Amino acid sequence: MGVGATNQRELSSDAEIYATYADDLVRFATGLVGRSDAQDVVSAAVLRSISSKRWSTVENARAYLYQAVVNQARNEFRDRQRRWAKELRAAVDDRSHMSEYRPDVLEAVKALSLRQRAVVVLSYWEGLPVSEIGERLGISEGAVRRHLARARSRLRVMLDE
Amino acid sequence: MSDLLDRRIRLFVEELLEDAPPAPPFPQPGMVVVRSDDPTGREHMLDTKRNKDSMSGEGRSRRGRTVGALAFAAVLAIALLIGAVLFVAGDDVPPAAPPTTAAPATPDEGAPPPEGAAALVGQTARASGLGTRPDRIEFGTEGGYVVTDLNRIVDTGTYTIDGDEIVFVSDATEGVRWFVDDLNPFTAGQNTCDGVEGRYVVEFDSATHATLRVISDACLTRNAAANRLELDLIEP
Numbered sequence: 001m002g003v004g005a006t007n008q009r010e011l012s013s014d015a016e017i018y019a020t021y022a023d024d025l026v027r028f029a030t031g032l033v034g035r036s037d038a039q040d041v042v043s044a045a046v047l048r049s050i051s052s053k054r055w056s057t058v059e060n061a062r063a064y065l066y067q068a069v070v071n072q073a074r075n076e077f078r079d080r081q082r083r084w085a086k087e088l089r090a091a092v093d094d095r096s097h098m099s100e101y102r103p104d105v106l107e108a109v110k111a112l113s114l115r116q117r118a119v120v121v122l123s124y125w126e127g128l129p130v131s132e133i134g135e136r137l138g139i140s141e142g143a144v145r146r147h148l149a150r151a152r153s154r155l156r157v158m159l160d161e
Numbered sequence: 162m163s164d165l166l167d168r169r170i171r172l173f174v175e176e177l178l179e180d181a182p183p184a185p186p187f188p189q190p191g192m193v194v195v196r197s198d199d200p201t202g203r204e205h206m207l208d209t210k211r212n213k214d215s216m217s218g219e220g221r222s223r224r225g226r227t228v229g230a231l232a233f234a235a236v237l238a239i240a241l242l243i244g245a246v247l248f249v250a251g252d253d254v255p256p257a258a259p260p261t262t263a264a265p266a267t268p269d270e271g272a273p274p275p276e277g278a279a280a281l282v283g284q285t286a287r288a289s290g291l292g293t294r295p296d297r298i299e300f301g302t303e304g305g306y307v308v309t310d311l312n313r314i315v316d317t318g319t320y321t322i323d324g325d326e327i328v329f330v331s332d333a334t335e336g337v338r339w340f341v342d343d344l345n346p347f348t349a350g351q352n353t354c355d356g357v358e359g360r361y362v363v364e365f366d367s368a369t370h371a372t373l374r375v376i377s378d379a380c381l382t383r384n385a386a387a388n389r390l391e392l393d394l395i396e397p
Contacts, residue, residue, distance in 0.1 A: 018188075026181055035180065038181065038182055042184065124170055125174050
């Protein structure tokens, strides 16, 4: 079997994995960065993952992809801040982050850190227990509880207003 | 009260996630993703070899232009530096050494470690044999974590997300970063959890040693690991 055939087989396998989790990943990314950027974040995260040397040894592909999405979303924030600064200087129109949301929802989202958004989405949308959230995000159960507690605390204030 | 809050959060999440976009097509290796700021729906993929938009075939990407501009700036800076040296040295400049093919120095090949946290920023050391979390972190006896192997750290710094200071520590393995939430490096930082304030100090005290010290942690003080702060590793 030639190298090309091997690559083709791996590509086919990767495509199957992607097809299995793509919708969930995009919805998860939507909770992190909003609708307009979710597809870009997922595409970049998946591309980086399957291009990684470690990808072939990854046992839990779903958890790996979820962590990649969080990481990519974080990079997206950093890039966005730089881009906004440039665009502001260039006096182009301001395309506000998550502007497609209602102002109150937008304000509540902005009150949460990226990790807090992740645990909130996995807890309240997917209904996952703390242990599974930790596995999915690659963090300890204690960290999940900590992020969830902080998110609830912040949301309590924001949603009461 | 708690149930009411949970219901409200659930409604909030539903509002957030309703009408999530469909999954994009499977990203093929060899392509890179470019942003699709154009509301008319530009193609998301870019052929890295041709560096042209695969749909329109026009223009270079923003990333391509940025890389080109940086490369030009680097060449210009080197040319100016050489010019300045020649100008200052005058006739005493020795003949240029023949070019060598030696590989760039790495920490494992005898290069002296950078001194201080500031010297770590921008270093491009090559990493080898990196371990996972237990290999990189020791539990400090005074609380917090001690990060080892900072010789292999290529970048440290902070940025702000929604008002939160995020410390990031990148090692030379592409894509691996250590993120420390809610910490303010080099100075005392603080966070709040359920109305309780916590304080931290991050000390990069040498090129090979840094301590992320928890003075008091808002949430963890109620947990078993009272004086330890979670240091999250995000892969890839």
